[in-house]
Amino acid sequence: MPAPSYPSSAFDSVYGPSSPLISVKSVLFDDIEHFSVRVPVNPEQSEPGRSVELDAYCAKPRGTGPFPVVILPSPLAPMGWRSYWMGLTYPPGPMPGVEQPETMSAEVPIIEDGAGLLPVLARAGYIAFAYSERGLANSSGLIDVAGPKDQEDGSAVIDFVLANLPAADPSRIAFAGASYGAGQSLLIAARDPRVKAVVAMSAWADLAAGLFENDTRHMQAFLALRALFEREQFPPKPGEPTLPHPTYLNPETARIFERYMSDDYRAHMPELLDFAAQRSPLAPGIFEHLNRPDLAILICTYWHETLFSNNAVVEFFNQLSAPAKRLLVQVGDHGAGEVTGLAGLGSRPTNAMRWWLDYHLKGSGELDGNTVVVEPMYHPLREADKFPNWEAFVRSPMRFHLRKPGREPGSMTREPDTRPWEYAFTAGVNTAAEVAAALLKTGQRERLALPMRYQTADIASEHAVYWRSDLFPQRQRISGEVRLHLTVKPANKSVTLVAYLFDVNNGKDDRIVTSAAYTIHNERADQPTAVDFGFQLTDYDLPPGHSLLLVVDTRDKFLADESMDGTVTVLHPVDGSSYVDIPMGDY
Numbered sequence: 001m002p003a004p005s006y007p008s009s010a011f012d013s014v015y016g017p018s019s020p021l022i023s024v025k026s027v028l029f030d031d032i033e034h035f036s037v038r039v040p041v042n043p044e045q046s047e048p049g050r051s052v053e054l055d056a057y058c059a060k061p062r063g064t065g066p067f068p069v070v071i072l073p074s075p076l077a078p079m080g081w082r083s084y085w086m087g088l089t090y091p092p093g094p095m096p097g098v099e100q101p102e103t104m105s106a107e108v109p110i111i112e113d114g115a116g117l118l119p120v121l122a123r124a125g126y127i128a129f130a131y132s133e134r135g136l137a138n139s140s141g142l143i144d145v146a147g148p149k150d151q152e153d154g155s156a157v158i159d160f161v162l163a164n165l166p167a168a169d170p171s172r173i174a175f176a177g178a179s180y181g182a183g184q185s186l187l188i189a190a191r192d193p194r195v196k197a198v199v200a201m202s203a204w205a206d207l208a209a210g211l212f213e214n215d216t217r218h219m220q221a222f223l224a225l226r227a228l229f230e231r232e233q234f235p236p237k238p239g240e241p242t243l244p245h246p247t248y249l250n251p252e253t254a255r256i257f258e259r260y261m262s263d264d265y266r267a268h269m270p271e272l273l274d275f276a277a278q279r280s281p282l283a284p285g286i287f288e289h290l291n292r293p294d295l296a297i298l299i300c301t302y303w304h305e306t307l308f309s310n311n312a313v314v315e316f317f318n319q320l321s322a323p324a325k326r327l328l329v330q331v332g333d334h335g336a337g338e339v340t341g342l343a344g345l346g347s348r349p350t351n352a353m354r355w356w357l358d359y360h361l362k363g364s365g366e367l368d369g370n371t372v373v374v375e376p377m378y379h380p381l382r383e384a385d386k387f388p389n390w391e392a393f394v395r396s397p398m399r400f401h402l403r404k405p406g407r408e409p410g411s412m413t414r415e416p417d418t419r420p421w422e423y424a425f426t427a428g429v430n431t432a433a434e435v436a437a438a439l440l441k442t443g444q445r446e447r448l449a450l451p452m453r454y455q456t457a458d459i460a461s462e463h464a465v466y467w468r469s470d471l472f473p474q475r476q477r478i479s480g481e482v483r484l485h486l487t488v489k490p491a492n493k494s495v496t497l498v499a500y501l502f503d504v505n506n507g508k509d510d511r512i513v514t515s516a517a518y519t520i521h522n523e524r525a526d527q528p529t530a531v532d533f534g535f536q537l538t539d540y541d542l543p544p545g546h547s548l549l550l551v552v553d554t555r556d557k558f559l560a561d562e563s564m565d566g567t568v569t570v571l572h573p574v575d576g577s578s579y580v581d582i583p584m585g586d587y
Helices: 080-084 117-123 148-164 180-191 207-215 219-230 251-261 265-277 310-319 348-362 441-447
Strands: 032-041 052-061 067-073 086-089 110-113 127-131 168-178 195-201 296-302 325-330 372-374 385-387 397-402 410-413 421-427 465-469 476-480 483-490 494-504 511-521 529-534 538-542 547-553 566-572 579-586
Touching (some): 032 117, 052 080, 052 148, 067 117, 067 148, 067 180, 148 168, 168 180, 180 195, 180 296, 207 511, 251 265, 296 310, 325 348, 397 465, 483 494, 511 529
Parallel strands (some): 067 168, 168 195, 195 296
Antiparallel strands (some): 052 127, 086 110, 372 385, 483 529, 483 579, 494 511
């Protein structure tokens, strides 16, 4: 069956292009066996009489075994399981930056069929079995978005491997994957106790937190995911409808997608949350089956994750009481760290995966006593820092009280402001503050130590409120969760607050530390409301001589905001306070 052609998407540069410009057929490997298979699974209830088969590929050592087994559900990528089989090399000739013929671009990698993570694992002594989930790539069936059908399919794949590969050791089975494959791996391990180890790269823990964090829809992330699930163009072209288009979703998922995007989505919240809970490793009824002593879990996330909540991933990790757990948090955004490892070239998460599997499936190597591994921003290439647990990593919160702002930033001081004040600004307008320039791709540049630069001096005070700290004479490390407490009075019943913390040098070349959104739904307009919410977890290296800038506005292109034209008044009553807690201290 020929591979289908997919439209370009935000995910192309993470897990490979839809249509590689150059393709090289793999050479025959003499040292390993590799072959394609079709795995029969349960049919769709909505399509009676039609069989469902998963497209899969296996790479294994030569010999009789027994060998440990690593099963890899594919990421949400047009190539499906080939995300673990395609290697990235570069055409011969001049390197980037050197003049070259127009027909040869060193910026376009060759997608080499036959390299990648699968043969790397096979050469390391594992049976590596990758598959595309139902409805993806060349697998038949309809997409269930890691739901009950996908979870059943994971157990069916285990059955298939054990029934058809005599060299497979049934007592040493792991699931590993990136992104969509990471969440699938955790959910399948919860269902099937035969799974003894999990490696979840770019994982989610609470799907609802990614879709509705602080009651705010993360719409651009959802549209990018939907574009891949339904094989439509992303980003949508302004003024052009994206529907109707071919859908590969099962009826339940299609209905949920429509309701998530509807204007009355809040009326459907019970159904939306139940859908998310069935697909969340942190949810009751699932988490307990993951928190078992015979399951070893390595989970990876990013400081600037824009698809899922890194807060929820860390909460999941901290709640695990099982002795075998490890957390890796990296610079960048979803998928940026592991892509070279999936191509067989090595990366921090895939190297950690090899060490994790060797220890827990082969009994080789040793644990170092550290369960938390972090890369401070923006230093992705230096040696990571290790801590015995999350509590040892986070800094104690330092409280900064917010004094009256104006057309210039208010001050952030350690001393409380005992005088009441209020400040009003106009809602519903974008400012120069934003989460990122582009979904995923901004984080990929961070991965190359090229973070986005902000013009914070251009943030309009008419449409935002902001506060600035004094300069810090010594280098500071901000590690953990920033929390903001404000009392606000929106002129409308609903408003979305978007808060950003910036590292400020000169107002023209600044960087983002972390951000968060919080949506208020009041019963009436002009109702004072106290809000207290946490930002995305962070680990930031603040240089000496810099200051921090806290900005709150009401609109960001990443979010489906509830902000309409009207004012938002920030109140500082006599008996109250406005403050931000920042976990920081000298480096």
